[in-house]
Amino acid sequence: MVAILATVDRATPLIRGAPSTRRWRWRRFAANRLSLIGLAMLGILVVAAVAGPGVGRRFFDLEANTLSCLSLEGPSRAHPFGCDPLGRDILARLLLGGRISLAVGLLVAVCTTVLGLLVGLTSGYLGGFADSLLMRFTDTMLAMPTFFIVLAAAAFLGPSLFNTIVIIGVTQWMVTARLIRGECLAIREKEYILAARVSGHSNVGIMRHILLNVVSTVIVVATLAVATGILTESALSYLGLGIQPPQASWGSMLSGAQNYIFVEPMQGVYPGVLIVLTVLAVNFVGEGLREALDPRLAGR
């Protein structure tokens, strides 16, 4: 019985545009303690990544790409996390690596969202032959062992920050496209779209109406794409095909530390813990947004 009540509560319809919508959404977001924890963690990580390297350089002499200490030097006042095998300050590199990870995650999300919207809206709006063609293509991409393709593309095109983002984005848009197509198919049949049509809106105008109504879905899947982007980038950099030295990346820091793992095991711990915390925070926030923006999807 309790379970039934819980479902009824979950399915309470959201009245769009009502004055309390924003507060209602915040309440739903905050109802899950994990979302709040995620938001706080993410906030700290973003501040550290954005301001950290500058503050470190200005006030604490932390240089990420200068050989400022001995190889594998232990933690000290000047170098709180010690030094990497080449003698560079680990804290400074962790902060810069965070910047890269978050930037890659965000830009991958932008990339997948743009591609997903393009395919999903076209497919869902046009329907018919174009729809089946695009969806077969999407399904095929979904069934491909994309990580192989990511690896191969990174090696053939040459590893770089830009290539990393584009390659991951181009292989991760399918879920977004399918979700948006599904939403679009449902919205296309709504009365307000019919109203827009009879009142003489152009195709572009109607597309705009549809677009505004899929925003919640887009936000939720984009958040999850940030997490996928960060994880894929770290794996790619770990394998040596992502971010290239001297740029700092948590993934490449781990592969550098791996050879010295028995001398300085903590060096293999910091970047890993940071990747986990970042991805975890993003996933918690994503789940909270899902509950706040799209009650039908909550708990899935």
Next chain:
Amino acid sequence: MNRYLLRRGVLVGPQLLILLVLSFGLVHLTPGATGGVDLNALSGENIEQMRERLGLDRPLPVQFGDWLWRVVRLDFGDSFIDGQPVREKILDRLPATMLLTGSALVMSLVLAIPLGMVSSLRRNSPIDYGLTVFAFSGVSIPAFWAAIVVIIVFGVELGWFPVQGMESVGRDVESHAVDVLHHLVLPAAVLGLEGTAALTRLVRSSMSDVLVEDYVRTARAKGVTERLVLIRHALKNALLPMVTLVGLRLPTLIGGAVVIETVFAWPGIGRLGWEAVLQRDFPVVMGLVVFTGVLTILGNLLADIAYAVIDPRINLER
């Protein structure tokens, strides 16, 4: 159901075509790539001559047709590095990967079904909360880092499991099978972690959906024991979507295998692919993309057929 199966089967055609075009394009449209032919061994003047002899000066569609005809006969060319046929290299390494990914998948299912069920039945309890945190952590941990951590803890500090390769070298073992299983534990556990976490969440949500269905209430009302209600009425229906989801997990598993096999020096196709990519061994890379792609497309086809066989409603819905 036959009509559904026919329509689903026909889909494989375009899927395969898209896969082949993509993998051909990947190698041929990349700057500096020579379409699977090694030009490194040649001097400047001979390159044009060689391009002509190998047919690289012909229009791309002609080259594609030619390549397609060879792929249909399972001829992926020879490796640049050791001249071995790509097909043999892949088939040599395939069993190791099948063993690894298969064990990981079985582990995910065996753990995720009971965990997801408990989570769903004790919704919002401390157990559910703990399992939720586990599920989120499981999908947030990069596999290569989890691998490094278990190598240090269970391989080196505790010394319980070997951390490199698939079998002991230079040491007498009582049973080969036990030796391989011993080597399998850590890589399979790490590879299965992400799947376990993701599937736990999915079982939880589909179980929660099923528990409020009328037929579950009916079963309870007519006095079926709770145990039977949960297993025969609820779980059976809750697991239906899992059939499709297992099919959709195949690409993730193969991608994960690349990383895990590299870290654990597991002699499978994932590690073969990584080595080939690093050495610019184009024929091997192309062969692997096509081969694993075909395998996942067929895996998804099997999953959909299984779904149609298990769920009679599919007939009406489609």
